[in-house]
Amino acid sequence: MPDQERDFPAALFSILKEILGADGFHADEAARLVYSRDASHLTLGQPLAVALPADDSQLRRVVELCRAAGVPLVCRGTGTGLSGGAVPGPGAVVLGTSRLMEFGPVDQSGRRVRVQPGVLNDGVSRHAAGCGLHFAPDPSSQSAATIGGNIAENAGGPHCLRHGVTLQHLLHLEWSDAQGRLLRTGRGVEVERGLDLVSLLCGSEGTLGLVTSADLRLVPNPPDIATILAFFPDLEDAARAVVGLMSDGLAPVAVEMVDQAMLVAVEAAFSFGFPTDVEAAMIVEFVGCPEEIFEDCDRASALLADHGAREVRAAADDAERIELWKCRKKAFGAVGRLAPGYVTMDVVVPLGELPGLVREIQVIKDDHGVKIATAFHAADGNLHPGVHYDDRDPDQTRRAHAAADSIIRAALDRDGSITGEHGVGIEKLHVVPWQIDGEAARLQRGIKEIFDPGDILNPGKLHPPADASFRQVKTLPSGIDFRWANLTVTAPADASLAEIQQVAMERGFWIPVGVFSENQGIGLGSGGTVGDLVANLVAGPAFCAAGTARQYLLELWAETGDGRLFHAGAPVFKNVAGYDLVHMLCGSGQVYARPLAATFQLRPIPESVGCWRFPMADPLRREADLVRLTSYLANRDDGLGGPVLMVDSSRGGSESTVVLVPGRSRPWDLGRAGQDMVDILGVSGSSGHLESKFGQVSEILDGGLIPDWALSSPDWTFFARVPGKNAGPKTWPTEVDRWIWQAAPRLVWSPDPAPQLPGWYADRLFTAGRLVSPGAPATGVPLDFLREMKVLFDPSGALETPPWLEGENA
Amino acid sequence: MPDPRATATVTAASAEGRQLDDLLRQCVQCGLCLPHCATWLATGNEVQSPRGRLLLLGELLRSTGMESGSVPVPFLQAFDQCIGCRACEAACPSGVPFSLLEHGQRQAAARLSDRAAGAPKPAVPGAVLRRMDRPGWLRFLSLTAGLARGLLEVVVGKAWRRRLDAGPAGAGQLVRLLGSMPASPRADEDLSHMLDKLCGRRTGMDGRLAQDVPVQTRDHSEPGLRVAFFNGCANAALMPGTSRRFRDLLGWAGCRVEEPFFQDCCGALASHTGRPGRAAELEARNRKAFSGALETGAVIVAEAAGCGHELRNYGGDFDENVIDAVVLLAGLDLPPLGRVPLRVVYHDPCHARHGQGIITEPRRLLAAIPGLELVEPEEPEVCCGSGGAWGLRYPEISGGLGRRKAANLAATGADLVVTSNPGCLGQIADALLLDAPDLPILPLTDLIWYAVQQARKSLPD
Numbered sequence A: 001m002p003d004q005e006r007d008f009p010a011a012l013f014s015i016l017k018e019i020l021g022a023d024g025f026h027a028d029e030a031a032r033l034v035y036s037r038d039a040s041h042l043t044l045g046q047p048l049a050v051a052l053p054a055d056d057s058q059l060r061r062v063v064e065l066c067r068a069a070g071v072p073l074v075c076r077g078t079g080t081g082l083s084g085g086a087v088p089g090p091g092a093v094v095l096g097t098s099r100l101m102e103f104g105p106v107d108q109s110g111r112r113v114r115v116q117p118g119v120l121n122d123g124v125s126r127h128a129a130g131c132g133l134h135f136a137p138d139p140s141s142q143s144a145a146t147i148g149g150n151i152a153e154n155a156g157g158p159h160c161l162r163h164g165v166t167l168q169h170l171l172h173l174e175w176s177d178a179q180g181r182l183l184r185t186g187r188g189v190e191v192e193r194g195l196d197l198v199s200l201l202c203g204s205e206g207t208l209g210l211v212t213s214a215d216l217r218l219v220p221n222p223p224d225i226a227t228i229l230a231f232f233p234d235l236e237d238a239a240r241a242v243v244g245l246m247s248d249g250l251a252p253v254a255v256e257m258v259d260q261a262m263l264v265a266v267e268a269a270f271s272f273g274f275p276t277d278v279e280a281a282m283i284v285e286f287v288g289c290p291e292e293i294f295e296d297c298d299r300a301s302a303l304l305a306d307h308g309a310r311e312v313r314a315a316a317d318d319a320e321r322i323e324l325w326k327c328r329k330k331a332f333g334a335v336g337r338l339a340p341g342y343v344t345m346d347v348v349v350p351l352g353e354l355p356g357l358v359r360e361i362q363v364i365k366d367d368h369g370v371k372i373a374t375a376f377h378a379a380d381g382n383l384h385p386g387v388h389y390d391d392r393d394p395d396q397t398r399r400a401h402a403a404a405d406s407i408i409r410a411a412l413d414r415d416g417s418i419t420g421e422h423g424v425g426i427e428k429l430h431v432v433p434w435q436i437d438g439e440a441a442r443l444q445r446g447i448k449e450i451f452d453p454g455d456i457l458n459p460g461k462l463h464p465p466a467d468a469s470f471r472q473v474k475t476l477p478s479g480i481d482f483r484w485a486n487l488t489v490t491a492p493a494d495a496s497l498a499e500i501q502q503v504a505m506e507r508g509f510w511i512p513v514g515v516f517s518e519n520q521g522i523g524l525g526s527g528g529t530v531g532d533l534v535a536n537l538v539a540g541p542a543f544c545a546a547g548t549a550r551q552y553l554l555e556l557w558a559e560t561g562d563g564r565l566f567h568a569g570a571p572v573f574k575n576v577a578g579y580d581l582v583h584m585l586c587g588s589g590q591v592y593a594r595p596l597a598a599t600f601q602l603r604p605i606p607e608s609v610g611c612w613r614f615p616m617a618d619p620l621r622r623e624a625d626l627v628r629l630t631s632y633l634a635n636r637d638d639g640l641g642g643p644v645l646m647v648d649s650s651r652g653g654s655e656s657t658v659v660l661v662p663g664r665s666r667p668w669d670l671g672r673a674g675q676d677m678v679d680i681l682g683v684s685g686s687s688g689h690l691e692s693k694f695g696q697v698s699e700i701l702d703g704g705l706i707p708d709w710a711l712s713s714p715d716w717t718f719f720a721r722v723p724g725k726n727a728g729p730k731t732w733p734t735e736v737d738r739w740i741w742q743a744a745p746r747l748v749w750s751p752d753p754a755p756q757l758p759g760w761y762a763d764r765l766f767t768a769g770r771l772v773s774p775g776a777p778a779t780g781v782p783l784d785f786l787r788e789m790k791v792l793f794d795p796s797g798a799l800e801t802p803p804w805l806e807g808e809n810a
Numbered sequence B: 001m002p003d004p005r006a007t008a009t010v011t012a013a014s015a016e017g018r019q020l021d022d023l024l025r026q027c028v029q030c031g032l033c034l035p036h037c038a039t040w041l042a043t044g045n046e047v048q049s050p051r052g053r054l055l056l057l058g059e060l061l062r063s064t065g066m067e068s069g070s071v072p073v074p075f076l077q078a079f080d081q082c083i084g085c086r087a088c089e090a091a092c093p094s095g096v097p098f099s100l101l102e103h104g105q106r107q108a109a110a111r112l113s114d115r116a117a118g119a120p121k122p123a124v125p126g127a128v129l130r131r132m133d134r135p136g137w138l139r140f141l142s143l144t145a146g147l148a149r150g151l152l153e154v155v156v157g158k159a160w161r162r163r164l165d166a167g168p169a170g171a172g173q174l175v176r177l178l179g180s181m182p183a184s185p186r187a188d189e190d191l192s193h194m195l196d197k198l199c200g201r202r203t204g205m206d207g208r209l210a211q212d213v214p215v216q217t218r219d220h221s222e223p224g225l226r227v228a229f230f231n232g233c234a235n236a237a238l239m240p241g242t243s244r245r246f247r248d249l250l251g252w253a254g255c256r257v258e259e260p261f262f263q264d265c266c267g268a269l270a271s272h273t274g275r276p277g278r279a280a281e282l283e284a285r286n287r288k289a290f291s292g293a294l295e296t297g298a299v300i301v302a303e304a305a306g307c308g309h310e311l312r313n314y315g316g317d318f319d320e321n322v323i324d325a326v327v328l329l330a331g332l333d334l335p336p337l338g339r340v341p342l343r344v345v346y347h348d349p350c351h352a353r354h355g356q357g358i359i360t361e362p363r364r365l366l367a368a369i370p371g372l373e374l375v376e377p378e379e380p381e382v383c384c385g386s387g388g389a390w391g392l393r394y395p396e397i398s399g400g401l402g403r404r405k406a407a408n409l410a411a412t413g414a415d416l417v418v419t420s421n422p423g424c425l426g427q428i429a430d431a432l433l434l435d436a437p438d439l440p441i442l443p444l445t446d447l448i449w450y451a452v453q454q455a456r457k458s459l460p461d
């Protein structure tokens, strides 16, 4: 153990000790050794010291002091990262968040909670359990990994299939930049346009800033869960079954798989009693009401059997289901029993490529003479092939790493990504140039220089050297290209969304942002172009949407202000290779870059949609009734499509409460929903009702129940509720007369001109039929950084420059 | 007689070193053990975590070996601060046999005492500590402590524990010791009265319903199970009432209970305080004392989870025939249990949960009591921080862990905490005095005994 204390800047040493106290500062040889490692088994040397701040201000003081002293800082959660993100270089100070573990109160109706970065992932769900909510991202390491680490790596997990990865569950971040300034990402509202710093920080591996507090989105616990277990004699059949399952329009919440080698390891470790003579075991999970999941499980079981499953059965009860998941989540640990060394990859491919990749991995395995055990987040196209070897044998070690690189190549050849969950860290630096083009890499380095000019924050991670040979820019697509097996659609910026949705819905899919058919005006059911959606996040009041563009956008081609073409993202459902330019730019208008083409994820459409018009309730009870109605509807949002409510109270508003509910045309679903709403409103029945297949939604749009103002108005403003301070029972801004409430994302739209209303953030999207670009960001968002970003992306100022962005740096 | 295990030099070159190295390599460094480790939770320092300790041990094995001269003090401190609760072992998906590795650590940590720099001084003088395994001493201590507590209640008031917590550091430790003397009512009436009151508080009714009919003992046609009773020091000295009631229960369930006369302390304290010689001596004595009982096919029941764990570690026929009190009770045909309308939370002693894998049995026993609502706390697997002599050496971490445990137990909204190890009982009782003075804690067996009494009351005349 080299003695580095001599080199340590002594003054810094003693100030840190004073600020942090004896419990918060460790520079002994035990601490330096322990904190030199993480779950990746990689190491760069020993850090100088370990700082464990007990609050925000201590954290920022550490940052400030280290920057002043030129000492690199490596943030660390619990060191469960698998790419070496938290591994410090010699001479660095490790800043651990293990003493920042406070929870804020759960905001039950707003479905959010604020936590400190050291809070453990599954602690959040336990904290929210009393409110019937949970935190959806569930990495297998969830019992130990921190929220800060999840954010920095944009962690995924089995249930991210339905709900999306960590990024989709972040509403707001507070963070310290490299100077120790306490900054914010925005207003913390459900939808906010502008350059998205949450998307940028999420997945940035601690290289741009340190997260000091996070507002997390929570999702309701499902009413019922059913889990099927299937065994396949043939691995490729199993992979094909996954593609079949998803192309059939089923919407499981999780589809997980392990291959035979993994199954044998798990069986040896935990004796669950699974057969080990099969090549694959698969878990498929559905949630919903009992009738619904019964139907889905039936359909899925038949499908899996058709694809060659030898045995398909349902978990008998909750206990067995929990056991199954335990088995899946412990799989990684179980491989520790296979061999002392391993490389675990987390490549992703477009879903349809899964069977091909599985086949190729078998070939690679044989060619290199290595042992591989694989776990799959199967329906995400994300797999963890683990190459196992004895790290005391140099030849085995060399072959293992060669095999790993071949697998990564194979995934990239299939339009995949080098990493879907674990990040680049130091482990994958050498393969980043295989995936990212030189222009995108230049922009990423530019961002790093803006946020961290002194290269203090986690230096040497995520960015390959500037002189690496990066790939060429991926060819710009020229027309609309549906890839049904992949569940994606790629289209140029000028493609009409309505056209895309029409074709997709005929096959039972859509981009769940809620636009359908060409319409005269702008409003519910209208659409613009792909480029408009990418630039503005939302297309207007949305018909049964299940989110914004940011949620379904996978890949982007764009042009900088000075006409340089770059490509970001990949046509896969998870991708954490480098900074997330795709989602950062989505919603930023045409200020930093001009979108040229994009790939979106396709999701199954809800089966049907019901439309009801209810007579006006007693004016005295009206407000209370509507609050109850919206909260009922909010609970029906299942991630596939969300309900919508339209209210007009301008002229006493008779006959003007109209509701859209997606679901199934069965007595136990839409039938019951109608009755429930009648009960909630205390009316004798609806005064109009239509129901149609979701794909024939024009029947509803043209059916005369939806008020004209909702379908075609030249002006639209959306309102998003500001959390915290103004919390009250208000579900919509009561000052507006005509409004459309939508469940997902939770927004209220109004065609009426509205002033800034207390407690509500208002963004005017359309004026006189024209899109308005995003307004100024909230205080606390670093304008200086935004101005420098503007220069980086648009050095000549060729693109639009809103007045608030003009300033000394621009 | 020195323990041979304690003197073997473990270097990577030796066979044992290589074996340890192989075990260490089974650790994939995943970190999943961290949140289960009490010392990590208390300090936030990964050096004080299972993975951290394994990394340090690995470093020692691979570099300098464990020759005393070359082991840095911070390494020794890290090993010494391990409570040995084995929560990490239960949590590890990779099956790292932490208890085997721990032996390597202990061996290294044993050197700590030689080094003034690293060795923390226990709050209790060594002479007192070493005699803790003598029932006479313990009884003396408990009497003194009881008197002191009584005095404090009069002088300082009912909230003495809380008021005195803020006092000077040394005094604080003494107060903590007073608070953490394991105790439970000696007289049956006192226990019943206390629980009656609790039930009354919950139901709003007078818990003392009429009737007093004899316990319906089971009519066993076949000869009852032979049980050799192991009388733990703490139980015998500090909670004699509980021991007696436990024997009552065994009798009612048709067991034939015998109490081998020359038995002694199990030796756990001796090995924890680094006196392997004394531990071996005690083991030999107990083996002899119980040999007769074992020959006649009796099982040995240990009332305290800690004793049971230590006895089973003797190995051989002890490993097979020692049975934990709770496990035994859960398998017996007990007399009918009456209504106990309480919300109860069970605290798992590490020696039971991690040391012997006892998780379902106590819960099954409790769930069988009519009217009782069993609730689960957060972090059920995390050590309460008692750790016997460990707690005296690291009072601050230990005290913090006790309060963390008490907070988790209190957060369940329970009326009563039950557990099955005197060390945990005392540690949690003290923390409850500080943070949740209205929440009592009792041995699990006392509650079962009370439930049997309740059945007598509710029987029709």
Ligand SMILES: Cc1cc2nc3c(=O)[nH]c(=O)nc-3n(C[C@H](O)[C@H](O)[C@H](O)COP(=O)(O)OP(=O)(O)OC[C@H]3O[C@@H](n4cnc5c(N)ncnc54)[C@H](O)[C@@H]3O)c2cc1C
Binding pocket: A038, A039, A074, A075, A076, A077, A078, A079, A080, A081, A082, A084, A085, A086, A097, A117, A138, A139, A140, A141, A144, A145, A146, A147, A148, A149, A150, A151, A152, A153, A154, A155, A156, A157, A158, A205, A206, A207, A209, A210, A211, A212, A332, A333, A421, A422, A458, B029, B030, B031, B032
């Ligand atoms: C057994 C096992 C299973 C796993 N399963 C999954 C899985 O299913 N899905 C998945 O996505 N990952 C998985 N992982 C990987 C790992 O758990 C995740 O990457 C996790 O998010 C890391 O969290 P951490 O707290 O351990 O972070 P660390 O490893 O400590 O740090 C990771 C990175 O985050 C940065 N960081 C940490 N905190 C902050 C902060 N507050 N602000 C800024 N940067 C910060 C660090 O600098 C570092 O770059 C698994 C790992 C293991 C060992």
Ligand code: SF4
Binding pocket: A333, A336, B026, B027, B028, B029, B030, B031, B032, B033, B034, B050, B051, B054, B088, B091, B092, B093, B094, B095, B096
């Ligand atoms: S859980 Fe097991 S394998 Fe993972 S770090 Fe801890 S001891 Fe090692």
Ligand code: SF4
Binding pocket: B036, B037, B038, B039, B040, B048, B049, B050, B053, B081, B082, B083, B084, B085, B086, B087, B088, B089, B098, B383
């Ligand atoms: S035995 Fe207990 S204290 Fe020691 S490392 Fe394991 S969990 Fe931590």
